[in-house]
């Protein structure tokens with residue numbers, strides 16, 4: 001095929017921003033060392049008007065298609081997808097190398113191949129390597145088709161007529177008519193949009209595996225999020241057996257769903273009872289920890305927040321949150337200092353959400369503040385107490401979403417006391433008698449109730 005005439009441009013591998021020349025730092029996303037030289041492929045020079053375009057019609061006249069979902073065979077994945085796989089959708093599975101993307105996709109392929117026509121196109125591993133993994137995972141997959149190909153044109157040609165296509169990974173495939181090596185921003189973007197057109201025109205569901213890169217040597221999945229119907233990311237520490245699969249975008253369901261998986265020798269499995277994962281049994285003995293019922297999508301999970309304060313050795317106190325936003329932590333420290341008269345400026349502050357989970361909802365504010373206050377006062381919070389609520393700059397405790405679901409979960413798990421926003425009281429009236437409800441309007445009030453007149457148990 002004839003090569004297309006090209007020009008050079010400078011692209012950020014993280015966010016895809018284009019700069020006029022090479023720079024050490026991307027002016028768009030602020031990341032360092034991510035700008036790379038790329039070969040630009042000009043858009044088709046002659047754009048012709050399509051004669052067969054769709055004329056506008058009344059909304060009432062639009063023919064409704066019933067959204068049927070296919071069960072993937074892995075329950076946790078179906079939950080994250082919003083109830084199952086939507087036919088002809090484009091799904092991106094992102095995550096650090098080695099986190100379990102290929103393992104999960106092989107299991108999905110194995111399960112689906114008993115009912116549907118599935119093609120697993122592996123650009124990274126040979127057919128024999130995929131077979132070895134299948135054997136380890138106990139997948140027979142007699143009807144599963146495996147292809148070892150890096151040229152995406154061949155994969156798409158071959159995938160015609162299949163119900164499901166899995167491309168592992170997007171950074172390892174390339175298109176013949178584009179310059180630039182595989183993994184470059186141009187290649188990755190164009191490969192993804194080619195797969196999108198293929199998915200929509202052929203009614204094939206396409207799963208794309210994408211590595212998240214720290215060094216920016218190859219383009220990360222961030223640059224193609226906008227093309228996808230659904231974007232799922234694996235989270236978790238590499239040394240941890242538990243992994244979280246989180247939806248960050250979903251055109252067919254909630255974008256806050258989280259699936260909990262456990263990596264074992266014989267595969268990756270959904271965890272049904274996740275209550276012990278983010279909460280320790282030993283809590284309540286030491287000061288500085290408290291449990292909050294955290295809601296993600298349709299789920300409520302109890303998560304323990306732990307804090308530790310150490311005297312600052314050097315002039316600058318350190319703030320080290322893990323799983324909680326840095327700015328949110330600084331904000332809560334400032335509120336505690338000004339509104340609850342608790343100074344932290346001589347202390348290094350460490351805050352973690354247990355089990356490697358990321359808490360992004362503001363409803364965990366009060367729990368973080370209480371855990372910090374507990375460390376500051378060196379008084380432990382009782383094991384059977386849980387806390388939730390959003391905190392404003394004046395120290396007021398604001399109402400949160402799904403308060404009744406949180407309280408119901410606390411009751412189910414045997415908590416005895418819940419400290420929560422007074423504003424949410426009407427939603428939880430029905431639970432009176434089952435759990436002690438402590439409504440609060442201000443963070444200072446919550447601290448007084450929990451810690452005043454309480455003897456330090458240590």
Ligand SMILES: Nc1ncnc2c1ncn2[C@@H]1O[C@H](COP(=O)(O)OP(=O)(O)O)[C@@H](O)[C@H]1O
Pocket residue numbers: 095096097098099100101102103104136264265
């Ligand atoms: N023979 C094995 N026994 C146990 N675990 C293994 C074996 N081979 C690979 N793994 C583990 O499987 C995990 C997932 O690998 P993989 O699914 O290929 O990751 P990814 O595709 O996300 O890069 C790795 O962390 C690896 O440690």
Ligand SMILES: [Mg+2]
Pocket residue numbers: 098101102103124168
């Ligand atoms: Mg892999």
